[in-house]
Amino acid sequence: MWEGITTGLLTAFTPMNLMMVVVGCFAGTFIGMLPGLGPISAIALMIPITYGFDPASGMILMAGVYYGAIFGGSTSSILINAPGVAGTVATAFDGYPMAQQGHAGKALAIAAVSSFSGGTIGAILLLVAAPALAKVALSFQSSDYMALMVLGLTAVSAFTAPGQVLKALIATVIGLMISTVGTDPSAGVQRFTFGSLDLVDGVSFLLLAMATFALSEALMAVLKRDEVSEAAARATAGDLGSMRVTREEVREIIPVIGRSSILGFFVGVLPGAGATIASFLAYGAERTFASAKEKLKFGKGSIRGLAAPETANNAACTGSFVPLLTLGIPGSGTTAVMLGALISYGVQPGPRLFQNNPDVFWAVIISMYLGNVILLILNLPLIPYIARLLALPRQILIPLILFFSLIGVYLVSFNTFDIHMMAGFALAAIILRLLDFPMAPLILGFILGDMIEDNLRRALTISDGSIAFMWERPLTAVIFGLTILTLLAPLVRIIRQRRGAMLSGEGG
Amino acid sequence: MNSNINRTTRRAILGGASGLAALMLIGGSVSAAEIKEIHFLIPGGAGGGWDGTARGAGMVLSKEGLIEGASYENMSGAGGGKAIGYLIETAERQQGTLMVNSTPIVVRSLTKVFPFSFRDLTPIARVIGDYQAIAVRPDSDIKSWGDVVDRFKKDPRSVKFAGGSVRGDLDHLVPAMAMKAMGHDARKVAYVPYDAGGKALAGLLSGETELLTTGFGEAIGPHRDGQIRIIAVSSDRRIDGIPTLKEQGADVEFANWRGFFAAPGISGEQAKAYAGLLKKMQETGTWEDLRAKNGWQNLYLPGDQFAAFLAKEEKEIGDLMRELGFLK
Numbered sequence: 001m002w003e004g005i006t007t008g009l010l011t012a013f014t015p016m017n018l019m020m021v022v023v024g025c026f027a028g029t030f031i032g033m034l035p036g037l038g039p040i041s042a043i044a045l046m047i048p049i050t051y052g053f054d055p056a057s058g059m060i061l062m063a064g065v066y067y068g069a070i071f072g073g074s075t076s077s078i079l080i081n082a083p084g085v086a087g088t089v090a091t092a093f094d095g096y097p098m099a100q101q102g103h104a105g106k107a108l109a110i111a112a113v114s115s116f117s118g119g120t121i122g123a124i125l126l127l128v129a130a131p132a133l134a135k136v137a138l139s140f141q142s143s144d145y146m147a148l149m150v151l152g153l154t155a156v157s158a159f160t161a162p163g164q165v166l167k168a169l170i171a172t173v174i175g176l177m178i179s180t181v182g183t184d185p186s187a188g189v190q191r192f193t194f195g196s197l198d199l200v201d202g203v204s205f206l207l208l209a210m211a212t213f214a215l216s217e218a219l220m221a222v223l224k225r226d227e228v229s230e231a232a233a234r235a236t237a238g239d240l241g242s243m244r245v246t247r248e249e250v251r252e253i254i255p256v257i258g259r260s261s262i263l264g265f266f267v268g269v270l271p272g273a274g275a276t277i278a279s280f281l282a283y284g285a286e287r288t289f290a291s292a293k294e295k296l297k298f299g300k301g302s303i304r305g306l307a308a309p310e311t312a313n314n315a316a317c318t319g320s321f322v323p324l325l326t327l328g329i330p331g332s333g334t335t336a337v338m339l340g341a342l343i344s345y346g347v348q349p350g351p352r353l354f355q356n357n358p359d360v361f362w363a364v365i366i367s368m369y370l371g372n373v374i375l376l377i378l379n380l381p382l383i384p385y386i387a388r389l390l391a392l393p394r395q396i397l398i399p400l401i402l403f404f405s406l407i408g409v410y411l412v413s414f415n416t417f418d419i420h421m422m423a424g425f426a427l428a429a430i431i432l433r434l435l436d437f438p439m440a441p442l443i444l445g446f447i448l449g450d451m452i453e454d455n456l457r458r459a460l461t462i463s464d465g466s467i468a469f470m471w472e473r474p475l476t477a478v479i480f481g482l483t484i485l486t487l488l489a490p491l492v493r494i495i496r497q498r499r500g501a502m503l504s505g506e507g508g
Numbered sequence: 509m510n511s512n513i514n515r516t517t518r519r520a521i522l523g524g525a526s527g528l529a530a531l532m533l534i535g536g537s538v539s540a541a542e543i544k545e546i547h548f549l550i551p552g553g554a555g556g557g558w559d560g561t562a563r564g565a566g567m568v569l570s571k572e573g574l575i576e577g578a579s580y581e582n583m584s585g586a587g588g589g590k591a592i593g594y595l596i597e598t599a600e601r602q603q604g605t606l607m608v609n610s611t612p613i614v615v616r617s618l619t620k621v622f623p624f625s626f627r628d629l630t631p632i633a634r635v636i637g638d639y640q641a642i643a644v645r646p647d648s649d650i651k652s653w654g655d656v657v658d659r660f661k662k663d664p665r666s667v668k669f670a671g672g673s674v675r676g677d678l679d680h681l682v683p684a685m686a687m688k689a690m691g692h693d694a695r696k697v698a699y700v701p702y703d704a705g706g707k708a709l710a711g712l713l714s715g716e717t718e719l720l721t722t723g724f725g726e727a728i729g730p731h732r733d734g735q736i737r738i739i740a741v742s743s744d745r746r747i748d749g750i751p752t753l754k755e756q757g758a759d760v761e762f763a764n765w766r767g768f769f770a771a772p773g774i775s776g777e778q779a780k781a782y783a784g785l786l787k788k789m790q791e792t793g794t795w796e797d798l799r800a801k802n803g804w805q806n807l808y809l810p811g812d813q814f815a816a817f818l819a820k821e822e823k824e825i826g827d828l829m830r831e832l833g834f835l836k
Binding site: 040140186272323329330333336340346352458464 | 553559593707716
């Protein structure tokens with residue numbers, strides 16, 4: 001193995017490949033920042049360019065672009081509440097409120113450092129254990145995935161402020177319902193399409209996220225002008241571009257980063273899960289472990305709520321290279337594109353890759369580490385400038401947000417129907433928000449709904465229609481157990497508090 | 509992408525004008541030499557099978573100097589229906605466009621995913637094909653197709669097939685055809701759908717199912733690596749020594765073809781010119797390299813023969829799907 005790592009180091013550190021990492025990271029960050037263009041489009045743009053390269057250089061460039069795009073994606077989530085990639089939705093939960101409170105620079109810096117740490121810890125785990133982890137990747141079956149997605153859904157509880165529980169649940173159900181539109185994932189039957197060709201593929205994540213997050217947020221700013229101008233004044237008064245993080249805050253996020261990167265990495269290793277699930281799980285887990293006081297901050301600008309998903313997201317992206325490189329199984333759309341590229345180079349990813357093409361295998365892993373370092377160096381000095389974007393006058397910023405979110409969606413589909421649908425969703429979202437419904441559970445339900453259904457139906461087919469797998473398969477049962485614990489934990493605490501209050505009442 | 513479309517439009521107008529001029533000058537004989545550029549319309553996203561075929565063909569054609577340049581446009585949606593609809597609607601300015609497609613155009617027009625069929629387009633040529641493979645884990649007790657059938661006879665639910673498409677689509681149809689050919693009830697085939705071939709492979713390897721049904725090109729890499737063992741292939745003769753379904757008693761021969769279509773209403777000469785160009789492409793060394801790398805089989809079939817093949821396939825698949833209860 002050490003021989004392989006040396007080969008990899010030598011390959012990754014050639015001037016040509018170093019340049020590839022830098023160019024890839026830079027291009028990726030830029031593409032990723034535009035709402036609408038995620039890692040898949042970024043990598044797809046790179047494929048024709050990489051045809052002439054040798055496989056190692058091509059993969060290094062693509063890995064750089066991949067990282068850059070994920071990194072850039074968190075910027076638009078934090079600054080304008082426009083998560084262009086599902087993996088950065090959870091970043092917007094707390095990152096955007098932080099930016100609204102005038103801490104945009106700090107939020108971006110925490111995101112950058114969390115991404116770096118998650119990616120780096122992931123790369124080290126990959127380096128040490130990739131071949132051994134192939135077994136882990138295959139340990140999950142459909143029923144386990146289904147349970148894992150349900151556990152992810154418990155992250156909704158972060159949006160259940162007192163008196164809001166019912167509204168958060170209703171929003172989740174609306175999200176789940178929207179996810180059923182389109183071609184059913186197992187039988188191929190069309191549902192709720194009303195015979196329209198435009199609805200056959202269902203509602204795209206990007207469209208719904210842009211409509212309910214970015215568009216509705218920008219339009220709400222117009223509706224609630226006074227409140228917003230107050231917030232804007234506060235934001236400009238506070239030092240928007242400052243990246244200063246206090247020592248207590250550093251102490252607070254270090255354990256978060258540690259936990260979330262390990263969680264994220266292992267979820268990423270599972271071909272049926274990926275970065276989005278990883279970020280939700282990390283967000284939910286962090287909130288479960290938080291103290292009652294800290295819990296209230298979640299969804300309103302908690303640094304732990306920002307660091308956890310951002311770390312997990314990047315660690316999971318690194319983890320997803322385990323099934324790709326060791327089994328030839330792509331866990332996400334992005335790694336599927338990379339698999340296609342590798343095969344067209346004549347490289348067959350699989351258990352023999354690190355024997356047959358050790359240069360490709362190790363160079364990719366080492367360039368991931370390198371890519372993370374370069375991204376950090378590239379981005380930290382830019383943060384104060386990027387953050388100042390929010391200091392733009394509202395009458396310029398809001399039209400810009402509207403423009404970029406609409407164009408972002410249109411450029412993916414070239415379908416004017418999508419624009420109409422987006423406007424409809426934005427309008428509905430505004431009404432719901434005026435009635436105090438949180439939007440995050442809706443998008444959470446939408447993202448997880450598809451996956452829960454897909455895995456549940458598969459599990460049912462495999463067990464010939466019996467639901468016994470829910471308790472008979474140990475892994476599934478354990479994950480369901482965790483879900484129940486997560487849901488019951490606050491109840492236990494409430495009961496204990498009441499009892500405590502009663503006891504102290506008796507004493508006094 | 510936008511500029512791409514604009515360029516196409518402009519080129520189509522120019523092409524149309526010069527075509528008209530040529531018609532007037534030499535009385536309507538358009539030769540293959542006059543196709544200078546091709547715009548490839550890809551009904552799916554980057555990195556998929558359609559994408560690889562179209563970009564591969566464009567690359568070979570340009571590299572070998574058969575055309576001067578190729579441009580590409582990915583338009584995914586409605587299982588390919590969006591691109592077909594677009595090609596039909598804008599037919600008069602798509603004279604220079606070729607759309608790639610494959611067996612799903614037949615399946616999905618039958619299941620009414622989209623309201624079009626190959627008859628609404630001009631079939632140019634079938635170019636390549638990928639046979640279907642049935643595979644097991646290397647340590648499986650199932651050693652041959654015969655073992656599958658034996659188990660199926662005892663309990664159809666004991667042999668489940670993992671595949672990368674929805675129920676009633678290709679990966680499901682091949683094991684169903686094979687069981688039907690041996691006189692068993694095709695409706696009893698237990699098929700477990702995954703959202704991609706790779707996920708189906710993961711399903712097999714995780715022990716969720718006993719069998720995998722997928723494209724041969726996708727299965728041959730893992731087979732050579734010893735991850736899986738292919739027990740049968742749907743070709744007419746053995747590939748790499750792997751026995752065919754036919755020799756194991758299931759009289760089935762099936763290839764998921766890929767080919768090219770042009771807009772409706774292009775002239776017969778031009779369609780012939782495109783078909784000729786694709787034939788020349790397949791005779792080059794560059795193509796041979798690409799084909800071997802991707803595990804494709806050459807299955808060239810031009811114009812009218814292609815259309816006849818499509819009609820035959822539509823009937824066969826339609827009959828089977830009706831029998832399976834996917835069509836009424």
